[in-house]
Amino acid sequence: xxxxxxxxxxxxxxxxxxxxxxxxxxxxxxxxxxxxxxxxxxxxxxxxxxxxxxxxxxxxxxxxxxxxxxxxxxxxxxxxxxxxxxxxxxxxxxxxxxxxxxxxxxxxxxxxxxxxxxxxxxxxxxxxxxxxxxxxxxxxxxxxxxxxxxxxxxxxxxxxxxxxxxxxxxxxxxxxxxxxxxxxxxxxxxxxxxxxxxxxxxxxxxxxxxxxxxxxxxxxxxxxxxxxxxxxxxxxxxxxxxxxxxxxxxxxxxxxxxxxxxxxxxxxxxxxxxxxxxxxxxxxxxxxxxxxxxxxxxxxxxxxxxxxxxxxxxxxxxxxxxxxxxxxxxxxxxxxxxxxxxxxxxxxxxxxxxxxxxxxxxxxxxxxxxxxxxxxxxxxxxxxxxxxxxxxxxxxxxxxxxxxxxxxxxxxxxxxxxxxxxxxxxxxxxxxxxxxxx
Amino acid sequence: xxxxxxxxxxxxxxxxxxxxxxxxxxxxxxxxxxxxxxxxxxxxxxxxxxxxxxxxxxxxxxxxxxxxxxxxxxxxxxxxxxxxxxxxxxxxxxxxxxxxxxxxxxxxxxxxxxxxxxxxxxxxxxxxxxxxxxxxxxxxxxxxxxxxxxxxxxxxxxxxxxxxxxxxxxxxxxxxxxxxxxxxxxxxxxxxxxxxxxxxxxxxxxxxxxxxxxxxxxxxxxxxxxxxxxxxxxxxxxxxxxxxxxxxxxxxxxxxxxxxxxxxxxxxxxxxxxxxxxxxxxxxxxxxxxxxxxxxxxxxxxxxxxxxxxxxxxxxxxxxxxxxxxxxxxxxxxxxxxxxxxxxxxxxxxxxxxxxxxxxxxxxxxxxxxxxxxxxxxxxxxxxxxxxxxxxxxxxxxxxxxxxxxxxxxxxxxxxxxxxxxxxxxxxxxxxxxxxxxxxxxxxxxxxxxxxxxxxxxxxxxxxxxxxxxxxxxxxxxxxxxxxxxxxxxxx
Numbered sequence: 001x002x003x004x005x006x007x008x009x010x011x012x013x014x015x016x017x018x019x020x021x022x023x024x025x026x027x028x029x030x031x032x033x034x035x036x037x038x039x040x041x042x043x044x045x046x047x048x049x050x051x052x053x054x055x056x057x058x059x060x061x062x063x064x065x066x067x068x069x070x071x072x073x074x075x076x077x078x079x080x081x082x083x084x085x086x087x088x089x090x091x092x093x094x095x096x097x098x099x100x101x102x103x104x105x106x107x108x109x110x111x112x113x114x115x116x117x118x119x120x121x122x123x124x125x126x127x128x129x130x131x132x133x134x135x136x137x138x139x140x141x142x143x144x145x146x147x148x149x150x151x152x153x154x155x156x157x158x159x160x161x162x163x164x165x166x167x168x169x170x171x172x173x174x175x176x177x178x179x180x181x182x183x184x185x186x187x188x189x190x191x192x193x194x195x196x197x198x199x200x201x202x203x204x205x206x207x208x209x210x211x212x213x214x215x216x217x218x219x220x221x222x223x224x225x226x227x228x229x230x231x232x233x234x235x236x237x238x239x240x241x242x243x244x245x246x247x248x249x250x251x252x253x254x255x256x257x258x259x260x261x262x263x264x265x266x267x268x269x270x271x272x273x274x275x276x277x278x279x280x281x282x283x284x285x286x287x288x289x290x291x292x293x294x295x296x297x298x299x300x301x302x303x304x305x306x307x308x309x310x311x312x313x314x315x316x317x318x319x320x321x322x323x324x325x326x327x328x329x330x331x332x333x334x335x336x337x338x339x340x341x342x343x344x345x346x347x348x349x350x351x352x353x354x355x356x357x358x359x360x361x362x363x364x365x366x367x368x369x370x371x372x373x374x375x376x377x378x379x380x381x382x383x384x385x386x387x388x389x390x391x392x393x394x395x396x397x398x399x400x401x402x403x404x405x406x407x408x409x410x411x412x413x414x415x416x417x418x419x420x421x422x423x424x425x426x427x428x429x430x431x432x433x434x435x436x437x438x
Numbered sequence: 439x440x441x442x443x444x445x446x447x448x449x450x451x452x453x454x455x456x457x458x459x460x461x462x463x464x465x466x467x468x469x470x471x472x473x474x475x476x477x478x479x480x481x482x483x484x485x486x487x488x489x490x491x492x493x494x495x496x497x498x499x500x501x502x503x504x505x506x507x508x509x510x511x512x513x514x515x516x517x518x519x520x521x522x523x524x525x526x527x528x529x530x531x532x533x534x535x536x537x538x539x540x541x542x543x544x545x546x547x548x549x550x551x552x553x554x555x556x557x558x559x560x561x562x563x564x565x566x567x568x569x570x571x572x573x574x575x576x577x578x579x580x581x582x583x584x585x586x587x588x589x590x591x592x593x594x595x596x597x598x599x600x601x602x603x604x605x606x607x608x609x610x611x612x613x614x615x616x617x618x619x620x621x622x623x624x625x626x627x628x629x630x631x632x633x634x635x636x637x638x639x640x641x642x643x644x645x646x647x648x649x650x651x652x653x654x655x656x657x658x659x660x661x662x663x664x665x666x667x668x669x670x671x672x673x674x675x676x677x678x679x680x681x682x683x684x685x686x687x688x689x690x691x692x693x694x695x696x697x698x699x700x701x702x703x704x705x706x707x708x709x710x711x712x713x714x715x716x717x718x719x720x721x722x723x724x725x726x727x728x729x730x731x732x733x734x735x736x737x738x739x740x741x742x743x744x745x746x747x748x749x750x751x752x753x754x755x756x757x758x759x760x761x762x763x764x765x766x767x768x769x770x771x772x773x774x775x776x777x778x779x780x781x782x783x784x785x786x787x788x789x790x791x792x793x794x795x796x797x798x799x800x801x802x803x804x805x806x807x808x809x810x811x812x813x814x815x816x817x818x819x820x821x822x823x824x825x826x827x828x829x830x831x832x833x834x835x836x837x838x839x840x841x842x843x844x845x846x847x848x849x850x851x852x853x854x855x856x857x858x859x860x861x862x863x864x865x866x867x868x869x870x871x872x873x874x875x876x877x878x879x880x881x882x883x884x885x886x887x888x889x890x891x892x893x894x895x896x897x898x899x900x901x902x903x904x905x906x907x908x909x910x911x912x913x914x915x916x917x918x919x920x921x922x923x924x925x926x927x928x929x930x
Contacts, residue, residue: 019771022771022772022821022823023767023768023771024767025472025763025764025766025767025770025771025772025773026468026470026472027470027511027572027763027764027767028469028470028509028510028511028572028575028576029511029572029574029575029761029764030575031509031511031575032509032551032553032554032574032575033574041483041527041529041530041549042457042462042483043462043465043466043510044461044462044465049465052464052465053461053464053465056464061464062460062461062464065460065461067459067460067461067462068461071461084574085764086700086761086762086763086764086765086767087764087765087766087767087768088699088700088767088768089767
C-alpha cells in the first residue's frame with residue numbers, strides 16, 4: 001500500500017490488543033519459519049519485528065509511518081509464525097487489526113479508493129455480479145478472443161502484472177457450481193450426516209470441478225449436502241486487506257443463511273475460506289446480537305478433509321497410480337492446524353504414492369491478492385517452493401486452496417514442471433470413479 | 439553518523455541496501471534480551487568476507503563502533519549496539535561451503551541457521567551436536583561468539599568442542615585463520631580463545647565444524663516427582679552411578695504447566711518436577727541403563743517413569759523442552775532469565791535459594807534447566823510496564839547470580855555475559871584474573887570499537903566522552919554515565 005504521509009497511532013476501534021502484543025517474549029523462534037524473513041533477513045520483516053513495531057505504535061513510540069505501513073503489508077499473513085510460536089502469539093489477529101487501523105485512517109488517492117470500493121464493496125459481496133464477471137471471462141476464453149490475443153502477442157504490450165493475472169486464470173466451467181446443482185444432494189445409504197456446503201465466491205465460479213468432486217466424495221460417504229443459494233463471500237480478502245467492516249457484514253449474512261439450514265456441520269474445501277469462517281467467532285465477539293450465533297457457526301465449520309477423517313472412508317476406492325506431492329496451504333496448516341487429515345486421505349487411495357516435500361509447510365507466495373500486490377516478493381517465494389516441489393519428482397501436485405492452486409500452476413509453468421495441480425479431493429473423487437468401474 | 443560514511447558503507451555492500459530508517463533502528467535496538475535497549479545508526483548486510491573486512495576497516499577509519507549480529511536470539515545483550523554505530527548483520531552469509539563426510543567435518547558461513555546444518559547432513563546419517571533451544575533460528579556464528587550449549591552438552595560438550603577452525607576478520611579489518619581442519623593444530627589454541635569471546639575479538643566469517651554420526655539408538659524417558667528436591671537427588675544418583683545420559687533436563691511445576699499448555703503431551707499438571715532423560719549410542723546395554731535409571735528414580739520417590747514410544751513422541755517431548763522459554767510467555771508478559779551454573783551436587787540447595795529469592799521479591803520464578811551439568815535457567819516472570827516490578831526483577835537476578843557464585847558456581851553456562859552480567863564478573867574473578875582478560879582483549883580489540891563495553895568491566899579507554907582534566911579517562915564519571923545509561927535503558 002502506497003501511503004506517503006504518517007498517520008498518528010492506533011485509535012480505539014478494533015485496536016491491536018495490548019495483552020496479545022505482550023504475549024511475544026521476543027525469543028525469535030518464529031524467524032526461520034517466516035517467508036519474508038527467510039528471503040530478506042530483515043528484522044522488520046520478521047514476525048517478531050512486526051509485533052515489535054505494532055508494540056511501538058501501541059506505546060506511542062512510533063506513528064503509523066509510511067515505512068511501518070509498508071512492513072505491515074509485506075507480511076503474507078500466512079501465520080506460519082503462529083505454528084512456530086511457543087508463546088501462542090495470535091499474530092494473524094494482531095496483523096489484521098493493525099491493517100484495519102491503517103485502512104480506516106489512511107487517506108488514499110481517489111483512484112485507489114475507487115478501485116478498492118469496486119472490488120471489495122461493489123463486487124465481492126454480490127454473488128450475481130461475480131457470476132456475471134465469470135460469464136464474461138468464460139466468453140472471453142471460449143469465444144476465441146483469448147486465443148487470438150495470445151497468438152497475436154497482445155499481452156506482451158500490457159503491464160507485466162496484468163499479463164500474469166491473465167495467465168493465472170484457470171479454464172472456466174460453463175456454469176458456477178451453485179447454479180448447476182440442486183440445493184440438496186442426498187447422501188448414499190446408509191446416510192449418516194447432513195452437511196451444509198460453503199461454496200465461496202472464487203471457488204464457485206472458477207473451480208466448479210473441485211466442488212463437484214467434493215460433493216461426490218461427501219455423498220459417497222453418506223453425507224447429504226445442502227448448498228444454500230443465498231450464501232455470500234466469506235470475507236477473507238476483506239479481512240486481510242483491513243476492511244473489517246465489510247468482513248463483518250458478510251459474516252453476519254452467512255451466519256443467518258446457514259442458521260436456516262438444518263445441518264450438523266458446515267463443510268468447505270478452500271483453506272482460506274475455512275480459516276475465515278472459523279474466525280467469525282473472534283470477528284463478531286463484540287457484537288451483542290451476533291457473538292453467540294458466530295460462536296455456534298464457527299464451531300460447526302470443518303474443512304472437507306477434517307469432515308471425512310471423522311469416519312472410516314467408504315469403498316470401493318480404485319487405484320490412482322500417481323506420485324503426489326502434497327503442499328500444505330498456510331490457512332489449512334497454520335490457521336486451522338490441519339496437517340495430517342489430507343495426507344491420511346490421500347494415503348488411503350490404492351496405488352497413490354505420497355512424495356516427501358521439503359518445506360511443504362512454507363507459504364507458496366499466493367496469500368490472497370498478495371501475488372498481485374507484491375509480485376516481486378511473491379515470485380521469489382514461489383521460486384523456492386517450485387525447487388522443492390520439483391525435487392519431489394511428482395506426477396501430480398495437490399493443495400487445498402484456490403489461491404495456492406493458481407499460484408502453483410503459475411509456478412509449474414514458469415519452472416517448466418510438467419505436473420498438474422489439483423485439489424486433494426479431486427484425487428479422492430477420481431479413486432471413487434475408478435472404483436465404480438471395476 | 440556522517441552521510442559520507444553512510445555513502446562509503448553503501449558502496450561496500452552494494453547492491454544490498456543499508457538500513458537507517460527509524461523503524462528499522464527500532465527493531466534492532468535489542469536482541470533476545472529485552473531489558474536493555476540501544477538502537478544502532480545503521481545496519482548492513484554483507485554477503486562476503488571481503489565486504490565484512492571492508493566494513494570493519496571503514497569503521498576503524500571513522501572511529502565508529504560496530505557489532506556483529508546473527509538472528510538476534512542471544513539472551514545477554516551480546517548483539518546490542520550499546521554505543522550506536524554499525525550493526526553488521528551476517529544472516530545473508532548463510533551457505534554451507536563444504537561437507538566432508540569422510541573426515542566428519544563441514545565448512546559453513548556464520549549466518550547459517552544451526553538446525554539447517556543438521557538437516558543438510560541428516561540423510562547421510564550425520565548431525566551437528568550443539569543444540570541450543572533456539573537452534574531453529576539461531577546462527578552458527580552467534581553460537582561461536584557465545585560458545586553456545588544445549589541439552590546434549592552433558593555428553594557431547596559445547597560449541598568449542600565442535601569447532602575445528604575459523605576464518606576471522608579482526609577488529610582492525612585484517613583477515614586471519616585460527617585452527618584448521620583437525621582437532622588440534624600446533625601453536626596457541628586461538629580457536630579456543632576466540633570461541634565464546636562474545637563478539638569482542640572480531641567477526642567470524644567461516645567456521646569449520648565437526649559433524650557427528652547419528653547414534654544407532656535413542657531412548658527418551660520422562661520421570662515425574664512430587665518435589666524438585668527428589669528430582670535433584672535422582673540427578674545426583676544417575677550421574678553418581680556412572681551413567682552419562684545424552685541429556686538430563688529438569689522442569690518444575692510452573693514450567694510443566696506452561697509446556698503442557700503448549701504441546702499437549704499428557705504431562706501430569708500436579709507433578710512438582712519432571713526429568714527428561716535421553717540415552718543414546720549402541721543398542722547393546724541401553725535397555726539395562728534405562729532400567730538402572732528407572733530404578734534410581736524409584737529409589738528417589740518418583741511418581742512414575744514414562745518411556746517415549748516412538749520418534750513422534752520423542753520429538754514432541756523435545757519440542758516441549760526446547761520451546762519451554764516461549765511457553766512461559768503464556769503465563770507472563772515478560773521474563774528475565776539467567777543461566778548460572780552450580781555444581782550439580784548442590785542442586786537442592788540452589789533451588790531452595792531460588793525459592794527464598796522468589797518469596798523475598800514477591801516474584802514467580804519458573805525453572806527449566808540442564809540438570810545434568812548444573813546449568814540453571816530460572817525464569818523470573820514480570821511485566822515490563824510496571825517499573826517498580828522491573829527493579830525488583832533486577833535485584834532478584836542479582837541475588838540469583840550471587841547465590842550461584844556462593845555455591846561454587848559461575849555466572850553463565852551458555853548465554854554469555856554480554857552487557858547484563860558484566861558488572862558481576864568481579865564476584866568470580868580477581869582483579870588479576872580480569873586484568874589478563876583485559877590485556878588479551880587489548881591485543882585483539884585495542885580501539886575497543888568491536889562490540890564495545892561488553893563482557894568485562896573495562897578500564898582505560900572510555901567511549902562515553904567522560905575525561906578528566908588532564909585528558910585521561912575519568913572512570914568514576916564513566917561508571918556513573920554507564921549506570922545512568924543502563925537505568926535509562928531499563929526505563930525505556
